[in-house]
Amino acid sequence: MQYTSFSNESYQEVKPQHGFLEIENLVKSYPTPDKGDAVVLDGVNLTIGEDEYISVIGHSGCGKSTLLKIIGGFQKATSGSVRLDGKEIRKPGADRMMVFQNYSLLPWLTVRENIRLAVDEVLKNANRAERISIVNEHLAMVNLTSAADKYPDEISGGMKQRVGIARALAIRPKMLLMDEPFGALDALTRGKLQRQVLDIWENHRQAVMMITHDVDEAIYMSDRIVLMTNGPCANIGEILKVPFQRPRDRSVIRNSKEYFELRNHALNFLDHHFTSEE
Numbered sequence: 001m002q003y004t005s006f007s008n009e010s011y012q013e014v015k016p017q018h019g020f021l022e023i024e025n026l027v028k029s030y031p032t033p034d035k036g037d038a039v040v041l042d043g044v045n046l047t048i049g050e051d052e053y054i055s056v057i058g059h060s061g062c063g064k065s066t067l068l069k070i071i072g073g074f075q076k077a078t079s080g081s082v083r084l085d086g087k088e089i090r091k092p093g094a095d096r097m098m099v100f101q102n103y104s105l106l107p108w109l110t111v112r113e114n115i116r117l118a119v120d121e122v123l124k125n126a127n128r129a130e131r132i133s134i135v136n137e138h139l140a141m142v143n144l145t146s147a148a149d150k151y152p153d154e155i156s157g158g159m160k161q162r163v164g165i166a167r168a169l170a171i172r173p174k175m176l177l178m179d180e181p182f183g184a185l186d187a188l189t190r191g192k193l194q195r196q197v198l199d200i201w202e203n204h205r206q207a208v209m210m211i212t213h214d215v216d217e218a219i220y221m222s223d224r225i226v227l228m229t230n231g232p233c234a235n236i237g238e239i240l241k242v243p244f245q246r247p248r249d250r251s252v253i254r255n256s257k258e259y260f261e262l263r264n265h266a267l268n269f270l271d272h273h274f275t276s277e278e
């Protein structure tokens with residue numbers, strides 16, 4: 001793996017002292033009908049701290065979602081290992097919650113019921129009053145208290161995504177896995193929701209891995225940005241450390257020299273890894 005070649009040393013990768021999620025030599029291939037195995041991920045190594053916010057950027061088809069699904073336990077690695085808190089990940093679990101771009105809410109349940117269902121399913125030791133309180137707390141956290149009794153088709157895309165995030169957070173996962181969570185939203189709603197997610201994360205620190213195609217979003221939100229090389233046989237090309245203090249003010253960091261350099265470095269990397277097929 002290469003690391004950044006910035007003259008400013010602060011951009012160099014700093015591994016978290018205590019690896020919470022540890023990915024070692026991860027390989028994932030799929031069988032093809034005629035050409036043997038197609039290798040999607042080829043030897044991914046990554047360590048994430050328990051309160052780190054990591055973004056993953058790479059061209060379409062390089063294997064970002066595959067990586068997230070393996071961490072989520074929805075797919076199996078072909079070889080290598082993925083451990084969370086020292087335990088090998090073999091199947092989905094309530095310690096890792098996924099948030100998808102397409103919301104994935106149950107349309108026949110209200111906003112409140114969508115969150116309640118997950119809480120009932122996972123927090124089996126909590127009594128009824130505690131579960132109601134957790135649901136209400138998370139509805140309030142994403143400003144959805146007044147929409148609690150609406151159905152998904154009665155609310156906007158941004159609100160649906162907030163339900164998905166509240167549902168994921170309500171069961172108190174150790175790690176949040178987000179696959180382009182703001183991808184389907186208009187720019188204004190996206191900006192607001194990014195801020196809300198950061199506010200929540202700053203108050204309830206947990207490990208986050210977020211896939212995005214947006215370099216500005218990655219810089220604004222993350223501690224480190226993982227840049228993937230193109231597939232097939234994709235790998236981690238570089239890991240960039242984001243040097244800005246939190247809480248971040250988007251308009252302030254955007255005007256800094258470091259922001260400009262970091263953004264250009266990421267964009268140049270992506271340009272460099274642009275295949276002729278794209």
Ligand SMILES: Nc1ncnc2c1ncn2[C@@H]1O[C@H](COP(=O)(O)OP(=O)(O)OP(=O)(O)O)[C@@H](O)[C@H]1O
Nearest residue numbers: 030031040058059060061062063064065066067231
């Ligand atoms: N179940 C599967 N069976 C066979 N091939 C698959 C399967 N799932 C994914 N792939 C292939 O693996 C590669 C990586 O797919 P993946 O969805 O992980 O990429 P991605 O980087 O998330 O793309 P995008 O940014 O477009 O969402 C693609 O070539 C895809 O066709």
